Amino acid sequence: MNELVISDRVLAWFAHHGRRGLPWQVLRTAYRVWVSEIMLQQTQVQTVLRYFPPFVERFPNVTALARADLDEVLRLWSGLGYYARARNLHRTARILVNEYDGNLPLDHERLQCLPGIGRSTAGAILALASDQRHPILDGNVKRVLCRHQAIEGWPGHARVTKHLWQLADEYTPHQHSVAEYTQGIMDLGSMVCTRVRPRCGACPLRADCRAHAQARVNDFPEARPRRGLPLRRTTFVVVRRPDGCVLLERRPTVGVWGGLWSFPECSSEKDAKDWCLRRFGQRPAVSLRLPLKRHRFSHFHLEISPIVLDIAAPQRCVMEVDSVLWYKGGESKIGGLPAPVAGLLNGLLPNS
DNA sequence: TAAGCGTGGTT
DNA sequence: TAACCAAGCTT
CATH class of the missing domain: 3.90.79.10 (Nucleoside Triphosphate Pyrophosphohydrolase)
Known part of the structure; x- marks a missing residue:
């Protein structure tokens, strides 16, 4: 299995161990993927599981969200944090109704013009909901890449981020199964290549993982520079x-x-x-x-x-x-x- | 470019 | 306990 390219190893691992059955995976529309990706920004899956179902039940589509008052959207967001996400979600829904006939544009450039959608979220929407070839770069993927290539430096540093985007793009399969690979590389990061005590024995990328070869798995990714909080x-x-x-x-x-x-x-x-x-x-x-x-x-x-x-x-x-x-x-x-x-x-x- | 933005989980 | 981090984006 180790002679396979990286994406094929991730896909093979995902086929057996990947995470399935999450609410936004079961009924995978572009709208639900979008909402879930916004909720999942800097927020753990376990937390989003408490907020996603009531939200999409009350707002099952773009039109319902656009018609709602912002106050009601914020009420369903209460406790989730980063409330600009909710305001952007609502604002974007109204843009979609006015300019895109109520649909998300399945286009990388156009998606990133919408409030709250950056490069990674646009990539995730297109990869997961449309099987288009676009990389993502969330915390899980950053950790996998940093370890696999033994990337020095804090991932938030601009130079490191640029490097990671390049790697994320190179690892993404060219011919097929972009959606499954995208889900798989995230699952690998969250289930195997965990921040503490990674399960390297179960990792399909162990054979060519530089951090593992150097016995420095815990050195990557480098921690954020510290500042005392006022x-x-x-x-x-x-x-x-x-x-x-x-x-x-x-x-x-x-x-x-x-x-x-x-x-x-x-x-x-x-x-x-x-x-x-x-x-x-x-x-x-x-x-x-x-x-x-x-x-x-x-x-x-x-x-x-x-x-x-x-x-x-x-x-x-x-x-x-x-x-x-x-x-x-x-x-x-x-x-x-x-x-x-x-x-x-x-x-x-x-x-x- | 780097600071600002929330809350909960984990160690 | 206190620090660190999580499916990042905006300004």
């Missing part, structure tokens, strides 16, 4: 009315949790009380400090001080003004909530 502190102001409704506001599109609903933020507890006084003309009757919550983001740590301000003035139960609303669990068609905000709400709302 700590940001913020205060979540939970303004609560006597009926239990809390004030939420839509966050700006840019920045963390863009376009999602969250609590107003202040720089300190004192600022929060001053802000409450200015906004509602009263000092809160009760102020309750909740435990600090630390959150880890890719580029910083966030320390949240949640403070609950109970105000006395009765106001209309449902106030929806563009980007501000009083929220009481359940009945409202609330848009997307960041996971930490959803967690806080669960502990605060009376009927949840």
Whole structure:
């Protein structure tokens, strides 16, 4: 088997050990492959399995997605993270309806012009849904290539990335079975050529793997250069009315949790009380400090001080003004909530 | 070019 | 625990 070219060895391995039966593999339309590829960006399969079925059930095709409100799309995306993906998915669906008769263009250049679709996602859509010959380069493929060719340097470095794309292209079969090879090389990376303790004994590429030959499998791929993560502190102001409704506001599109609903933020507890006084003309009757919550983001740590301000003035139960609303669990068609905000709400709302 | 973008799994 | 990473893309 080792005299076979790489793609044939991957295909043979895939035929016996490949991963099958994932929801986007069973009913493999271009739309479902697209949605799954977007969800799978920087996100593990196990996580996507919880989000993909409800999403495609509510939005079974491009038209359904394009017709929906962005808020509803974000609601089904809540907790998945990287919310720009959801905004781009929605925006692209509307472009497809307006310019492509509701279909994804099965064209490498045109796909990459659509929001949220880069080179790898375009390649994956075309390879998996259309069997066209285009390489992909995700984390799994990078790891396989880095080890097989003993590539030095961090894969995120531009020079290394360029090299990896070249290799990914060379490894892709020219004549047939591009879809299966693409699935196979990813499965190989996720099931055999794993980040820690790879199962080299089960690898069809072991015979000519340079990292294995040098007994340096653990040296590849090189880790990202380290930086200390800065700590940001913020205060979540939970303004609560006597009926239990809390004030939420839509966050700006840019920045963390863009376009999602969250609590107003202040720089300190004192600022929060001053802000409450200015906004509602009263000092809160009760102020309750909740435990600090630390959150880890890719580029910083966030320390949240949640403070609950109970105000006395009765106001209309449902106030929806563009980007501000009083929220009481359940009945409202609330848009997307960041996971930490959803967690806080669960502990605060009376009927949840 | 490199920083910014979320959350959960793993060690 | 804290660091690292995951079916990357955008600006």
